[in-house]
Amino acid sequence: MAEPRLRVWLARPLFEDVTARLDAHFDVMRTSVEDRYPPAAVAEHLREVDGALVTLSEQIGAEEIAAAARLRAIANVAVGYDNLDLPALTAAGVLVTNTPDVLTETTADFGFALLMATARRITEAERWLREGHWDRWSFDRMLGADLHGSTLGILGMGRIGQGIARRAAGFGMRVLYHNRKRLPVETENDCSRARYVGFNELLSQVDHLMLVLPYTAQTHHVIDAAALAKMKPTATLVNLARGGIVDEPALADALAHGRLAAAGLDVYEGEPAVRPELLALRNVVLTPHIASASPATRRAMVALAVDNLIAALGCGPDAGRPSAPVNAELLKR
Numbered sequence: 491m492a493e494p495r496l497r498v499w500l501a502r503p504l505f506e507d508v509t510a511r512l513d514a515h516f517d518v519m520r521t522s523v524e525d526r527y528p529p530a531a532v533a534e535h536l537r538e539v540d541g542a543l544v545t546l547s548e549q550i551g552a553e554e555i556a557a558a559a560r561l562r563a564i565a566n567v568a569v570g571y572d573n574l575d576l577p578a579l580t581a582a583g584v585l586v587t588n589t590p591d592v593l594t595e596t597t598a599d600f601g602f603a604l605l606m607a608t609a610r611r612i613t614e615a616e617r618w619l620r621e622g623h624w625d626r627w628s629f630d631r632m633l634g635a636d637l638h639g640s641t642l643g644i645l646g647m648g649r650i651g652q653g654i655a656r657r658a659a660g661f662g663m664r665v666l667y668h669n670r671k672r673l674p675v676e677t678e679n680d681c682s683r684a685r686y687v688g689f690n691e692l693l694s695q696v697d698h699l700m701l702v703l704p705y706t707a708q709t710h711h712v713i714d715a716a717a718l719a720k721m722k723p724t725a726t727l728v729n730l731a732r733g734g735i736v737d738e739p740a741l742a743d744a745l746a747h748g749r750l751a752a753a754g755l756d757v758y759e760g761e762p763a764v765r766p767e768l769l770a771l772r773n774v775v776l777t778p779h780i781a782s783a784s785p786a787t788r789r790a791m792v793a794l795a796v797d798n799l800i801a802a803l804g805c806g807p808d809a810g811r812p813s814a815p816v817n818a819e820l821l822k823r
């Protein structure tokens with residue numbers, strides 16, 4: 491008798507022509523709507539399947555997999571995976587994969603867009619114009635911070651941080667970075683001759699600070715009131731990483747009281763909720779977690795997640811060897 495086909499859950503309707511490749515290998519449980527799943531609904535779906543393709547909106551931990559006896563793989567359509575409780579999934583033998591590389595350049599582009607919009611007050615100026623305030627040209631209206639000739643700080647010098655650093659040369663910026671470890675000199679040279687500095691030096695020296703580090707227990711609120719107090723009051727802060735890296739009430743307070751010039755945020759601690767104190771400020775640019783959102787990149791992310799899931803469940807040309815495993819130790823068992 492033929493083996494029963496493996497089952498997978500596709501948590502979102504994502505690029506149908508790409509996800510159709512799953513059908514060659516699996517019975518696919520699909521949804522046609524962009525639902526928010528309460529934890530019980532996530533658990534209910536996972537109970538039935540061998541694998542799942544999910545996005546950052548799905549939070550999966552010990553409770554959600556408690557009854558998922560068949561579950562062997564989760565393909566996350568994101569490079570970050572803080573929506574997944576990695577120790578719990580690893581302990582249960584569930585292989586997790588992510589989507590690095592394919593989103594690096596698009597995200598780095600967006601980092602610069604957000605930095606420029608923030609430093610040069612683009613959204614504030616547009617809002618002011620649309621509100622009908624512009625009755626005469628004025629020499630000193632909406633003065634903003636220069637990028638050229640300034641010092642860019644990058645906290646977290648992984649692939650995206652390096653993409654941002656490479657772009658900085660085009661703007662004539664000096665680049666400082668802080669990372670868990672220093673990069674090889676050749677990589678630093680490729681990254682606009684970026685210079686490794688300590689965390690406190692980074693905070694105090696830079697005119698613009700980009701946050702592109704992973705969110706972990708160690709990086710929770712690393713940008714808190716004390717860190718913000720070390721920054722120049724004229725500085726700009728951009729967060730492309732995860733909201734939980736920044737103590738948002740402390741940030742709002744610094745922005746409201748002139749201890750920091752401006753912030754550009756693509757991510758929030760309780761997203762999609764955004765704190766009212768941030769919404770109330772004029773010197774903050776707020777975007778809805780869209781740094782990797784170009785059609786080609788979003789499509790490439792889904793394609794990589796599909797390949798990861800097929801391989802992780804032992805099918806296709808790379809059976810057993812997904813290209814982007816997160817808990818790769820499970821592959822060695």
Ligand code: GLV
Nearest residue numbers: 567568569570782
């Ligand atoms: C987006 O935030 C990602 O982690 O891919």
